[in-house]
Amino acid sequence: MKSFNAQIVLEVLQSNLSKDSDEFISLHEPLFAGNEWEYVKECLDTGWVSSVGKFVDRFENDLAKYTGVKRAIAVVNGTAALHICLKLIGIEIGDEVLIPTMTFVATANAVSYCGAIPHFVDIEEKTLGIDPHKLGNYLDSIAEIKPEGCWNRQTGRWIKAIIPVHTFGHPVDLDALEEICKHFKLTMIEDAAESLGSFYKGEHTGNRGRVSAVSFNGNKILTTGGGGAILTQDDTLANLAKHITTTAKLPHKWAFNHDQVGYNYRMPNLNAAVGCAQLEQLPELLIKKRKLANKYTEVFQEVEGLKFFIEPDFAQSNYWLNILLLDEDYAEQRDQLLELTNQNGIMTRPVWTSMHQLPMFKDFPRMDLSMAESLAARMINIPSSAKLSN
Amino acid sequence: MKSFNAQIVLEVLQSNLSKDSDEFISLHEPLFAGNEWEYVKECLDTGWVSSVGKFVDRFENDLAKYTGVKRAIAVVNGTAALHICLKLIGIEIGDEVLIPTMTFVATANAVSYCGAIPHFVDIEEKTLGIDPHKLGNYLDSIAEIKPEGCWNRQTGRWIKAIIPVHTFGHPVDLDALEEICKHFKLTMIEDAAESLGSFYKGEHTGNRGRVSAVSFNGNKILTTGGGGAILTQDDTLANLAKHITTTAKLPHKWAFNHDQVGYNYRMPNLNAAVGCAQLEQLPELLIKKRKLANKYTEVFQEVEGLKFFIEPDFAQSNYWLNILLLDEDYAEQRDQLLELTNQNGIMTRPVWTSMHQLPMFKDFPRMDLSMAESLAARMINIPSSAKLSN
Numbered sequence: 007m008k009s010f011n012a013q014i015v016l017e018v019l020q021s022n023l024s025k026d027s028d029e030f031i032s033l034h035e036p037l038f039a040g041n042e043w044e045y046v047k048e049c050l051d052t053g054w055v056s057s058v059g060k061f062v063d064r065f066e067n068d069l070a071k072y073t074g075v076k077r078a079i080a081v082v083n084g085t086a087a088l089h090i091c092l093k094l095i096g097i098e099i100g101d102e103v104l105i106p107t108m109t110f111v112a113t114a115n116a117v118s119y120c121g122a123i124p125h126f127v128d129i130e131e132k133t134l135g136i137d138p139h140k141l142g143n144y145l146d147s148i149a150e151i152k153p154e155g156c157w158n159r160q161t162g163r164w165i166k167a168i169i170p171v172h173t174f175g176h177p178v179d180l181d182a183l184e185e186i187c188k189h190f191k192l193t194m195i196e197d198a199a200e201s202l203g204s205f206y207k208g209e210h211t212g213n214r215g216r217v218s219a220v221s222f223n224g225n226k227i228l229t230t231g232g233g234g235a236i237l238t239q240d241d242t243l244a245n246l247a248k249h250i251t252t253t254a255k256l257p258h259k260w261a262f263n264h265d266q267v268g269y270n271y272r273m274p275n276l277n278a279a280v281g282c283a284q285l286e287q288l289p290e291l292l293i294k295k296r297k298l299a300n301k302y303t304e305v306f307q308e309v310e311g312l313k314f315f316i317e318p319d320f321a322q323s324n325y326w327l328n329i330l331l332l333d334e335d336y337a338e339q340r341d342q343l344l345e346l347t348n349q350n351g352i353m354t355r356p357v358w359t360s361m362h363q364l365p366m367f368k369d370f371p372r373m374d375l376s377m378a379e380s381l382a383a384r385m386i387n388i389p390s391s392a393k394l395s396n
Numbered sequence: 397m398k399s400f401n402a403q404i405v406l407e408v409l410q411s412n413l414s415k416d417s418d419e420f421i422s423l424h425e426p427l428f429a430g431n432e433w434e435y436v437k438e439c440l441d442t443g444w445v446s447s448v449g450k451f452v453d454r455f456e457n458d459l460a461k462y463t464g465v466k467r468a469i470a471v472v473n474g475t476a477a478l479h480i481c482l483k484l485i486g487i488e489i490g491d492e493v494l495i496p497t498m499t500f501v502a503t504a505n506a507v508s509y510c511g512a513i514p515h516f517v518d519i520e521e522k523t524l525g526i527d528p529h530k531l532g533n534y535l536d537s538i539a540e541i542k543p544e545g546c547w548n549r550q551t552g553r554w555i556k557a558i559i560p561v562h563t564f565g566h567p568v569d570l571d572a573l574e575e576i577c578k579h580f581k582l583t584m585i586e587d588a589a590e591s592l593g594s595f596y597k598g599e600h601t602g603n604r605g606r607v608s609a610v611s612f613n614g615n616k617i618l619t620t621g622g623g624g625a626i627l628t629q630d631d632t633l634a635n636l637a638k639h640i641t642t643t644a645k646l647p648h649k650w651a652f653n654h655d656q657v658g659y660n661y662r663m664p665n666l667n668a669a670v671g672c673a674q675l676e677q678l679p680e681l682l683i684k685k686r687k688l689a690n691k692y693t694e695v696f697q698e699v700e701g702l703k704f705f706i707e708p709d710f711a712q713s714n715y716w717l718n719i720l721l722l723d724e725d726y727a728e729q730r731d732q733l734l735e736l737t738n739q740n741g742i743m744t745r746p747v748w749t750s751m752h753q754l755p756m757f758k759d760f761p762r763m764d765l766s767m768a769e770s771l772a773a774r775m776i777n778i779p780s781s782a783k784l785s786n
Contacts, residue, residue, distance in 0.1 A: 043440055053428065111654045115643070118657045232664040280445065344650055366654075
């Protein structure tokens with residue numbers, strides 16, 4: 007065993023990632039090895055590049071089939087998907103929505119777009135997602151369960167929903183969170199932006215939320231350039247999602263009538279064409295990602311003072327972004343490690359700044375966030391592209 | 397001269413649009429005759445399809461150069477561009493924004509996204525855009541000019557801004573509207589969604605607004621699949637636009653810090669690649685569109701009881717969607733004409749339902765809208781694709 011220091015970690019990465027001297031290994035690159043060109047060319051040749059077209063329908067069908075939900079609705083990105091999910095379950099101005107403080111800013115922004123209040127909750131080390139046990143105790147102490155829902159006695163507002171995030175692709179403990187939702191009358195939205203290809207107890211993430219959000223941004227396991235989707239088992243919500251993401255226009259042979267304020271969130275056919283080709287390759291991408299994660303697991307076992315983060319025992323993760331977790335004793339060497347690796351052409355990154363520490367969210371309600379703060383200080387993402395498995 | 401009836405109009409269209417028996421001539425189709433495929437392939441080959449990439453920068457630069465503004469910021473669509481324009485000029489909850497009642501729903505929706513109030517104004521027949529004279533009289537009667545701005549005495553709210561729309565590509569009278577803005581302390585946003593390639597007194601539309609919005613939806617003169625842009629002469633606003641459309645992330649070598657609630661509105665590189673190729677062809681597209689409009693002008697001069705709408709004398713229009721304007725006597729035959737032409741494979745369409753008639757906007761403030769109502773009952777869009785000029 008070698009003891010942790012930045013140089014050792016750099017050497018382990020260098021000896022396991024084959025790299026030209028002037029190459030910069032990024033955190034996550036897309037891989038276009040399938041029918042992307044063919045499908046995109048078909049869009050350009052036929053002129054169907056925009057809001058209607060066969061690839062949008064096909065992508066939605068393929069995605070629903072792959073994830074096991076009844077319906078998928080393609081949109082411009084994961085942020086838009088989250089925004090619409092909140093609208094679909096009726097989140098209104100002044101409602102509180104529970105979200106983990108460790109997440110990409112889109113989760114909190116989407117809540118803000120509705121005029122609602124993000125209420126920050128802590129995470130657990132096992133999943134890097136919401137800690138159900140700690141959350142239950144917290145809600146017991148601040149909330150009153152009324153016939154209409156969950157009342158926050160401290161703020162005098164309704165807590166309406168919870169958005170668990172499958173952080174870096176690792177599923178949270180959905181069974182335990184469902185118990186919390188039932189007990190406290192909360193609606194669950196899964197933020198599955200990072201977890202396409204990740205399964206919880208054999209079921210694809212995004213199946214437990216009343217509605218769920220996926221992302222196909224360029225850094226994700228599968229990309230459409232920019233893109234996202236709403237997943238749901240509920241036909242009524244799916245139809246509503248399609249309606250309000252396409253300007254809420256009522257069907258008519260020529261008249262332009264809209265029955266509510268809608269959004270222009272539909273995914274263009276051009277991007278859906280790329281998505282169809284990418285989705286065909288997802289099983290293969292997942293094998294490559296797992297192979298890389300297995301390699302990391304093995305080589306970092308030789309280093310004392312850190313651990314390579316492994317999927318929870320109930321989950322099969324897509325290992326979207328791989329994670330090193332430093333022991334608390336070494337947390338203060340994190341930035342040195344970031345400096346050294348990036349200087350040497352190997353991209354590494356800390357986790358996002360916690361939401362409760364951002365200026366626009368700092369005065370919003372929160373529980374004790376000590377575990378999230380501890381983990382955020384010790385986590386580092388390391389290169390995770392599928393091509394690195396070779 | 398022939399007198400108006402639906403059959404006559406159908407025959408004029410049929411004899412001037414060469415058409416196979418089973419072909420359906422749509423209102424507007426994109427034309428991909430340039431470097432679209434080459435640029436898109438470059439994106440796929442290099443892996444740069446998403447939020448960063450050289451085509452986004454190039455498209456923004458090319459667009460600024462073409463339109464004559466200092467800066468252009470590419471976004472996911474015209475609706476997003478309008479939303480950000482309103483944010484940039486500081487529109488807040490409860491502010492009133494003047495918009496023509498005859499517009500696509502995005503203009504009113506964008507105002508709603510800010511929690512602001514669309515206030516509907518009338519249009520003039522000469523431009524199909526806001527009637528400056530009528531608006532001036534109306535504001536004289538309801539508004540009080542205070543040191544802080546324009547106070548609506550009737551509603552007890554501030555009227556902050558005005559969004560003229562260059563309807564179907566025809567420029568409104570910007571000089572006259574600028575006078576109104578100066579007098580009543582209003583900020584102007586140009587909704588140039590439909591007017592790329594349209595000039596007002598020799599200057600491209602979108603130059604007079606403090607900020608302006610353009611669209612590259614699939615039905616527009618130029619398309620990126622889905623896309624839009626914000627135009628402005630102001631570097632500070634341009635930088636802010638870029639910042640808040642890209643999640644308001646602060647530059648840092650690795651940390652994720654965001655200084656305000658931002659949006660995920662950036663145009664993917666894949667779509668910008670199509671935009672670069674399309675923009676190269678815009679001058680040629682404009683020639684084709686004008687040729688088709690000239691043909692329509694000529695052939696419809698033979699029909700009494702309608703007129704083909706021609707650009708205002710101060711403008712050079714892109715003739716995005718061509719318009720037939722029926723005389724009031726024939727307004728009631730509009731739907732018959734729509735039925736007959738669509739049944740015969742020639743797509744025609746009435747103008748959008750006026751905003752003040754939609755359920756979600758019907759209780760918002762408005763002036764007398766008699767001209768808009770009269771025109772809406774008599775307008776028909778006819779096929780306008782560039783390829784039809786052949």
